[in-house]
């Protein structure tokens with residue numbers, strides 16, 4: 001079982017990430033990405049999906065036309081873990 005980040009670790013990690021915000025009433029973080037069009041949004045989602053599958057850590061997400069909203073949390077820990085931070089960094093590398 002992977003450990004949840006402590007409040008300090010969580011604050012530090014969020015401060016180091018650009019655009020990610022804590023989710024209200026839940027130990028999770030979210031970021032919304034805007035693209036030029038649907039094709040760009042879906043290409044991004046494809047990259048994220050392949051990276052997520054590779055690390056066996058999957059986003060919760062939605063897509064409306066050219067907007068993609070991603071929420072990260074580790075289900076088995078019921079909160080944010082190092083895995084979410086690692087995936088967020090990979091995702092940020094795709095934009």
Ligand SMILES: C[C@H](O)[C@H](O)[C@H]1CNC2=NC(N)=NC(=O)C2=N1
Pocket residue numbers: 056057058059073074075076077
């Ligand atoms: C068996 C497998 O390792 C787990 O179900 C993985 C898959 N992807 C996952 N993704 C996320 N976000 N949290 C998890 O706890 C998780 N667990």
